[in-house]
Amino acid sequence: MKKNNQAKVKISKIVLLFTFSVGVITAQNTSTMDKKVNALIQKMTLEEKVGQLNLATFVNENNTTNSLSEMIKRGEIGSILKSNGAEKNLQLQKIAVEQSRLGIPIMFQEDVIHGYKTIFPSPLGEAAGWNLETIEKSASIAAKEASASGIHLTYAPMVDISNDPRWGRIVEGAGEDPFYASLVASARVKGFQGNDLASGQNVMACVKHFAGYGAALAGRDYNIADFSERTLREIYLPPFRAAINSGVGSVMAAYSAYDGIPATANQKLLKDILRKELGFNGMLITDWETVRNLVKIGTAANEKEAVLQSINAGVDVDMTSGLFLKHIKELVQEGKINVDVIDQAVKRVLIAKYKLGLFDDPYRFFDLKREKETLMNAEHLEFARKAARECMVLLKNENQLLPLNKNIKKIAVIGPLANRKKDLLSWWGGNYSQWKPEEVVSILDGLKKSVDSSVEIKYAEGVKLDGFEAKGLELIPEAVKLALESDVVILVVGEEFSMSGEAGSISNINLPGAQEELVNAIAKIGKPLVTVLLNGRPFDIQNVNTKSNAVLEAWQPGTMGGLAVADILLGKYNPSGKLTVSFPRNTGQIPIYYNYKRTSHDVNETNKTVRWTNKYLDIPTTPLFPFGYGLSYTEFSYSNLKLSSSAINPNQSVNVSVEVSNTGKADGEEVIQLYVGDDVSSVARPAKELKEYAKISLKKGEKKTVNFILTPTDFSFYNKEMKWVLEPGSFSIMIGASSADIKFTEKLSIQ
Structure with missing residues (x-):
């Protein structure tokens, strides 16, 4: 000093x-x-x-x-x-x-992408929390740690929109929707830069x-x-x-x-x-x-x-x-x-x-004492745990297997990623030359630290995950034996940190290595099966979804990922994440995204005899899991959608309100999504586009009225001459729990 x-x-x-x-x-x-x-x-x-x-x-x-x-x-x-x-x-x-x-x-x-020393969930995962305050604060913490280590500028945020999970850098963005990605971009910029760049x-x-x-x-x-x-x-x-x-x-x-x-x-x-x-x-x-x-x-x-x-x-x-x-x-x-x-x-x-204040004091960023006190301090680690919990998406929960019953005494934790640490950090997970294994909580460690002392947890690798070749098949019998001796199986699969990220392109989105074989072998014995996914991109998880009783998308959750997963599996936190990118059924559906423009041959999924539609003959055109999707440990109901007016002029705004109730047995959070569709326009437009959302918390039995204000900008678009215009006409106002789960639709006329 x-x-x-x-x-x-x-x-x-x-x-x-x-x-x-x-x-x-x-x-x-x-x-x-x-x-x-x-x-x-x-x-x-x-x-x-x-x-x-x-x-x-x-x-x-x-x-x-x-x-x-x-x-x-x-x-x-x-x-x-x-x-x-x-x-x-x-x-x-x-x-x-x-x-x-x-x-x-x-x-x-x-490259301070999602943390410097304290690593937060990868950006695609963090976006699934739909909490702009969390996103801004995680960027602020990353800035504090980076600036304490002598860094002045970060190459973030990446705001590229992508709907192709083969592209490894999809992990670094906020998903497929430009409206939501814009909000995330703004939050991250504010978090990194704060109110005074010269503050150090x-x-x-x-x-x-x-x-x-x-x-x-x-x-x-x-x-x-x-x-x-x-x-x-x-x-x-x-x-x-x-x-x-x-x-x-x-x-x-x-x-x-x-x-x-x-x-x-x-x-x-x-x-x-x-x-x-x-x-x-x-x-x-x-x-x-x-x-x-x-x-x-x-x-x-x-x-x-x-x-x-x-x-x-x-x-x-x-x-x-x-x-x-x-x-x-x-x-x-x-x-x-x-x-x-x-x-x-x-x-x-x-x-x-x-x-940045460098001419005022060029040495402001080089304080060894501050560096030691700032990196991975207790406050930062606790917030990383919070951010990781918020972003995880519950994709399936058959017969309410989760949260795990407190009477469970034997848990088998299986999978090549269950005891990995570096793979929780993602491609841009900080400075790897300074990375230490003890700084990251694995899924296995997180569960061991979180369960009651009476619960026995045993681990088996199951298969090897080292590249894309199938390796370690000889380990499957040991994993099956362990599963048979347990009350429930936590199966952790996904991808290594280096498989996604820059230059992390793949030709198909199947789980790499021999992980599908492991899924099949464990599922066959009939024990309750919870699959935890650690990945930086959507994968083809049709088989995983079919064979598992519950599926938790944990992304690449960062330093405190193991504890965050344990919080959700054990019911210490009610999952509230929602997807910001569609999950395809297979590689052949790519690209797939929710805001498709209308076509001349509308899809008819229910009438199998109709051939002349915009569909596949072998699979549905819908994604396995759509944009905006995510389950909770409780249930929410929507009612009483109202518009302040059914007709407005081009200079007016309209208030949209809806009542949301927690009708389940636990407190929880819900992401209410508002979509707009232009019924008739001079150029082809998407059937629906996200224009507003609100993430609210509701205690069990509680009801809240959620209000949105739509302005003329929300109904405007680029016309034939590439001019930003608002065309009078009829618009569909849609409220839902996801892009595919629209609860109510009302018509609005702009005159």
Whole structure:
């Protein structure tokens, strides 16, 4: 601590420079900030300007002239990623501040996706809790821990909409619905950034990947994407707009292309839509080496041309390729890039550093004592347990097997994931180089810690899970024997943490390895069977659902996942999660999502003799589990749907109310969902779209009236000319417990 305190005092050149020529600014005084940033830019050489646009990855020092520290001294690095820890980053920051000519501080960046040291449920899972306050607070805790370890910016939230579970990065988003995903995007931005980026307790958010990255063809990461402008505007842009409206500080361009032009070089996407239309004026970052990728894609003949294309498209910061550093000076000298363009990019980078308070105190984020006190403290761990409980979705509960009867004395815990720890963390589960097994509570450990001392718990692996090949079949007999000796079986199956996430594409969504064989063998003996799923994406769980008496979707629940699962199985918490992504019946149904547009041949699932409909001949067109679905240990009834008016004009709003009662035997929470359908419109529209929801708690026997207000925006859409309009006509207002469980429908006329 003594060394760190001395560092805070000895700010040397950076304080002198900015006190004399730039001064101390506040984020609230934009005009003053602009003037002072401009004054600093005038002092910079072209090489120093380009250095601010260079985002380097941390590597071990090799004592050469091109080592990280030497590049920092020369002003060739503006930001660093993959460098973690207050002590390490303090040393690098001191080089930048005290040994470079202008003393401009470094911005440290990292993938803090759903937790830094305390790991929360993966984003797809967390979204299933439908609790924006929880989502915001988990991001806030992640920011506190990351900032305490010397991180200034996180590459989150990812807001890509996806309806293809083959795509591994579906785990990182909020599901298939743009309205709900927009609310989640806003909550996460607010959580990361807080009210004061310069507090040292928050980090700048970077919303990604702009735009349409979730449309990767065939679910293959980094693959081509092909979608219309209508799809861009209706599906992919809304969460970005929400993040920008919430003040997100940076945006990351996608690997993929829009309309045949890679995002990194797409002027329409980055300049016309992102900058002008959406009004984003912050820092625009490439993804990993996407400038160099322009050559691989074939839209640039060489690396120099790739730099020119990306700069002309409005990119500010080059992540890891080093090509800005290599080619921009020459392009300026050749007159192909105007130095004013470089100045604007540098200005956006410097403003980001100002907002983080780095010019005021470049060492604020490097407090070793705070780092030790903050990471995985008791408050954070308890909240991680809460967040994990909320997001778990009860998919099946035959004969109310759950919560487990208190008379049960022998529990068999079986499955290759039951005693795993790392697999609870998900692909982006913090910094794995610092990960310790004792920090995570497995499902087996969570149950052992939670049951009464009189309950006997025994464990069997069942099969091996190591990749996609069937391994460990010889272990099944031991698991069957254990199951026969028990009162109930808890079977834990799913996927390893590395199977989903970036580059985690799969060709089919069957459970990997020999897990299906294990399910079949355990189910055959007839013992009560509870299956717990640990996964980052929807799987084909038709067989699991058929063979199990109860199914709990636990996602990849994070550090405290084992205790959260135990809380639900033992009845200490009543599950309240609802799916934010549809579960297909099999791979052949992909893509499947709830907000399909109407077609000319409506599906007729009940009349099997009708052939000429938009259906499959071999399976239903409906998902196994629809968007918005989730069970509880209690029952809810809906009644008395009312509209404040059956007809309004285009400038009016309408109040929608419904009464919800807890008619079961336990206290619980319900997610009431309001959908709108445009009965007749000038372009094809979805049959229903989520427009509002409310998550309420009800004690057993309690009734509440839930009110929603629908505004003209909720009935508007992009017309033939891609103009945002409200067309008069008839609309269906639907209230339900899921997208497929609509309780009431009322008609509204807009005149």
